[in-house]
């Protein structure tokens with residue numbers, strides 16, 4: 091009964107957000123399509139059709155659903171972009187390529203092989219089905235942002251600050267969609283003459299796990315979520331905005347094995363990949379898993395400031411429509427070698 095009640099509540103929210111799914115579903119069809127749902131964290135799976143998932147994120151107090159949408163998850167024909175190989179690392183500099191005062195600070199990540207996804211409960215805790223199966227992936231060298239893209243960095247390129255928690259230059263920019271992030275990257279590359287891009291999901295998880303320095307932590311850099319993450323359990327306390335939950339200054343929790351901050355928590359981080367129902371059939375070369383044509387939803391990683399610790403595990407993942415903006419969504423950059 092509880093699940094049914096939850097679904098009824100979510101269905102109401104769906105009606106305002108059904109535009110995301112109009113290509114696939116009509117409004118009247120939603121109830122019969124989803125039926126009873128089983129929910130875990132921010133995602134719910136239809137009991138009658140496991141390919142259907144309902145995604146929910148919460149408002150600033152964590153009490154009200156927002157950014158709710160329905161998705162049909164299917165493994166469609168895929169095309170993967172081969173990562174660049176054989177290129178030596180750029181010289182070590184703040185931006186990975188030399189002096190540049192206002193370039194995003196990047197960290198070099200030596201490539202390697204690792205087990206992506208939920209390997210076992212010892213390493214990854216209580217996993218969701220969409221974090222499986224574990225699979226071996228080899229990634230090439232790359233640079234990744236030491237921090238999430240900040241409001242100041244966004245404003246220098248875009249001339250505005252869309253953030254819900256605006257006025258905090260060193261907080262991560264949020265309320266940016268996947269499409270917005272791509273536009274930022276296009277303008278940044280034109281300005282800098284470089285090749286920044288979103289991480290592939292495989293690169294993101296490899297970096298979050300500490301790359302070839304990984305100690306197999308449950309969260310990115312620790313087995314204690316509060317060491318490394320701004321999440322639901324600590325963003326209400328000692329806040330300059332009183333008891334209101336919000337993002338926090340980047341780099342104020344412990345770094346992981348590679349010196350990266352906030353891979354768990356603060357803002358969810360868009361990656362390049364399309365949503366798939368599981369990792370079955372995922373590429374093993376570190377490239378992005380994208381559909382042809384592109385799927386309706388993009389993967390986001392790491393959990394965020396209003397989400398519980400299970401969602402912020404290194405293995406945690408979710409997905410949203412590429413036009414979806416919310417106070418939980420940000421990103422970090424990769425610099426193409």
Ligand SMILES: [Ca+2]
Pocket residue numbers: 238352353354355356357358359391392393
């Ligand atoms: Ca994050």
